[in-house]
Amino acid sequence: MLYLASPMDGRARGPGPQDKGRVSWESTISKGCLEFPSGVESLRTGSRFLQHLLPVADFWKHGARFAAFQQTPRIGCHAGQGCLFWTCHDERFLYMLMEFVPGGELFSYLRNRGRFSSNAGLFYSAEIICAIEYLHSREIVYRDLKPENILLDRDGHIKLTDFGFAKKLVDKTWTLCGTPEYLAPEVIQSKGHGRAVDWWALGILIFEMLSGFPPFFDDNPFGIYQKILAGKIDFPRHLDFNVKDLIKKLLVVDRTRRLGNMKNGADDVKRHRWFRTVDWEAVPQRKLKPPIVPKVCGEGDTSNFEAYPENDWNTAPPVSPKDLEVFKNF
Incomplete structure (x- = not known):
């Protein structure tokens, strides 16, 4: 509490x-x-x-x-x-x-709005990518990316919170942890996992921010896991081609081919055409204009x-x- x-x-x-x-x-x-x-x-x-x-x-x-x-x-x-x-x-x-x-949880703003605009989703995704990139540079996998664990500061920039599942990586880790809708296939299958799970979760998060619901959901966790392993994604019609392409490349079941987990790491994600308008040098300096500025009295x-x-x-x-x-x- x-x-x-x-x-x-x-x-x-x-x-x-x-x-x-x-x-x-x-x-x-x-x-x-x-x-x-x-x-x-x-x-x-x-x-x-x-x-x-x-x-x-x-x-x-x-x-x-x-x-x-x-x-x-x-x-x-x-x-x-x-x-x-x-x-x-x-x-x-x-x-x-x-x-x-x-500023409160990103989840609260998403719930109140139903879904975010493409520009808002782009802003939050860019700042989250830089946060994940920093953690991975410290050999830390976050393992619990979701709207409830993303806070907004008084200016509207993001802060990741709750590092209870974060882990310093030596090789692979085997613990089943995280939120069911955001679990990567390798976590569900107990195959051992690493940085790739954060890129999978990013794909889930982008889908949820722009749609208002996650791509894999069911009344019980087992049903969610089955849908995750099946890998079938039904995109809402309003999503544009570029963001759908990004989500597909992040939600690749084979982690060796998952965007962000290959040779160039986070740079592959940053270079995707959905982010073509993003000034990546400005992102960690908090120079991009936030789409939501919380009311803080x-x-x-x-x-x-x-x-x-x-x-x-x-x-x-x-x-x-x-x-x-x-x-x-x-």
């Missing part, structure tokens, strides 16, 4: 683990898929930050996800990702203090996020010092 908090005093200083106790919670603004509390808090700077609270007692239930969160500090800051400032833990929670991005405005009931996160049980040893480097 996401909480909003107020500063305990007005002295200015940069955020650090020593500030963990110098905050007060204001309101819940979101909830993660594993129901780990998260929050927005303000420290002595008076600024707001996104704080994830991960219950240590749930470690054995969601160990793989916790292990992935431990890799997040190594991702670093980039224009397309929310910055992680620090991590620490006590006997109840793992704490991750991250940048607060006030001051520091800590959470109006672009959904409201959630307040929970008493203090009821999370503590764990023994022995069980905490696994988090000594967190």
Whole structure:
């Protein structure tokens, strides 16, 4: 969950683990898929930050996800990702203090509009490609690209969030993780996967942004998986030839022939004719004009996020010092 908090005093200083106790919670603004509390808090700077609270007692239930969160500090800051400032833990929670991005989820804007225009989809796709390219340059596969994990900053530029499934790659990884509609065939078939899954997810995302629904959907995950493996795509009539060609090349079942996963990597995607009008040098510098500029009314405005009931996160049980040893480097 996401909480909003107020500063305990007005002295200015940069955020650090020593500030963990110098905050007060204001309101819940979101909830993660594993129901780990998260929050927005303000420290002595008076600024707001996104704080994830991960219950240590749930470690054995969601160990793989916790292990992935431990890799997040190594991702670093980039224009397309929310910055992680620090991590620490006590006997109840793992704490991750991250940048607060006030514009809300791209999913909310897509839901309200039904679908995006071609120009809007082009803008978001370009910024997402640069974010994926950066992660892959750090040998990190994101593995959870979807509208809910894309936030807009106050100017309307994207920030990827929720790196719970992100993984540092040595060779291939085998964990079945992600959102069913966005899973690549090699993930479903447990063949081992790598960077190619992010390019597959990009194809799904572009289709959904421009259509209002994903290309493969069903009432249950098994039905979705069957359609993904079959690979048949029914395009809405309003999509132009170039974007359909791009989506087809991203949604190639054979990952060795998937756009973005071949010799030239992200450059092959950037050179596709759907992006012929994009100035790729301007994209990471945030010089393109966003199609949507969120309404943000001051520091800590959470109006672009959904409201959630307040929970008493203090009821999370503590764990023994022995069980905490696994988090000594967190």
